[in-house]
Amino acid sequence: MAKIVVDNISYVYPLRDGVGLKAIKNLSLEIGEGEYVALTGMNGSGKSTLAKLLNGLFKPISGRITVDGISTSDENSVFEVRKKVGMVFQNPDNQTVATLIEDDVAFGPENLGLPREELISRVDYALDAVGMSEFRGREASKLSGGQKQRVAIAGVLAMRPEVLILDEATSMLDPEGRAEVLDVVGKLNKQGITVINITHNMEEAALARRVIALRKGRLAIDGTPAQVFSSSLLEACGLSLPPAAALARLLEETCDFAAGNIIDEATLAEEICRQLR
């Protein structure tokens, strides 16, 4: 059953008087409950705009988006949508509101006017889910980038969202921080949270079960990572193959080697070993 239904939406950014920039054009897609989707495409393809449309920060100028059947365009119910769809943004330094980590995580649910016990249990759950419980009394500003992003995710989790959108949430992190965040995201997805990860990193996109690529505000490719990486539209979308896939294909051209659906280096090494025999 579809969790999110995007039905023929368009979105225009107003630029100057009467002039606008079309960022999303007649886009339709469905995302099912519990899916792990990577949303990709070149800079300016409409990824972030779509993310902001999905939790009602923006409203489509035509068409309709529903989350669990609730429309994002309806002022009376948009808050319900925002409770269901949580977002984590790019810059780890722009997303903390409180000095102490536990206060920061409590900020969202506090605003729901929850009783204290419920608040505490939510903060406990959220910090535990991202592996940051031992840091709860520390200052947010003293954390590494990866830790800050995990706290940002915890802040969203404390709202008990059903959908987690990461808008290039790993792009400012070092490799270690990136791995920490992706590990947490994978675990949350296994617990049933629908994940939409916006990324330019093809190895990261390959972690998802479904990859959606936008091009100039339209849906260009939609499929499994293997399908997407073999699409003839990949380059037109400003995307590249993960390095293991690119190398496998080069080998295929010159050697007796079948590239198949190789995406990561471990599979590449395995296949080289097997096919050399």
Next chain:
Amino acid sequence: MQAIEIKNLSFVYSARTPNEKRALDDINLSVEEGSLVALVGATGSGKSTLIMHLNGLIKPQDKKRSSIVVHDMSASDKKALKKLRFEVGMVFQYPEYQLFADTVAKDIAFGPKNMKLSAEEVDARVRRAMQVVGLDYDEFAGRSPFDLSGGEKRRVAIAGVIAMQPKILVLDEPVAGLDPAGRKELLALIKTLQREISPTVVLVSHNMDDVARLADRVVALKDGRIVADGAPRDVFADRQLVKDIGLDVPFAARVVDNLEEKGISLDKHIITDEELYNALTDLFASAGKLKKPAPEEEFFDDEFFDDEEFFDDDSEEDEEEDIIKDDPEQECTVPEGACLEAEENDGSEKTKNRRKDMTSDKGPARARGEGGGNV
């Protein structure tokens, strides 16, 4: 000749408070003029603190012990400070956030104007900087930098720095947040900038593949100390050291390690995709499993510098289509199918062209690539 000479440099944040943190611990580093040095290390290892010393944004705390000399100028000398800042161009992370003027040309002119150059010279430098970063003057000079794409904005920001024609260019994570095409384009641009404008480049990066491909030398920091320094090939070959520092190795080296586990031993000094590809084809060749002669050596270079696709992109045409007037709904009714079909054709066409480029020997794509798309 040394472009940068750092001696006994230490730096402590919040000294004599409970939050005291030693960011740099007795750094000694010389950077030779004309080299491209990659500065690597985990978040918090001291990279940013170190580069901010290079143009006097941070002054050495212990003036007696430490010294920083950049092209014969002392970074502690207040009188030389202004000159130092023109000499060392700093491109910080996400430099496009620092754009401020209402046109691209005015934004780029800000630096050279502060150098008190004549109006003609400022104009000439703006044009030259735009040319080098691949922004067409007639098309972009009068536009607002805020209406540009992410990749274009970043190139405007970089143009604003190189318009001062610094002898040393410091780039802090220059490709972070760009899409794969934009990354490739900007990485190729770094070599162009080094050749055309700034002979010495200091590149801060978390991406070891970029480091392996671009840098002559890699300097690794950990907890404010230099823990590795050498040619990327040699530094990455010491896997235990790389692991101890908390760094990744390039993709090619990871494949080598994966193969090693399975009993296939390749040279630990392999760090680029091209070297790995060559080693693997040798392996297949000795197993008698070669299809046809391997492509020429510069295969990967060609792919890497093949930025033709970015420059003759059809975005111009499309942007006009995207800018709409008055009635926003009007143009949103293009039937989806028609457009997707057009794009599919477009895509396969590009793939075809690209194949051709990759197999043709040193074709026009390469020539253009080397000139930053301006030859």
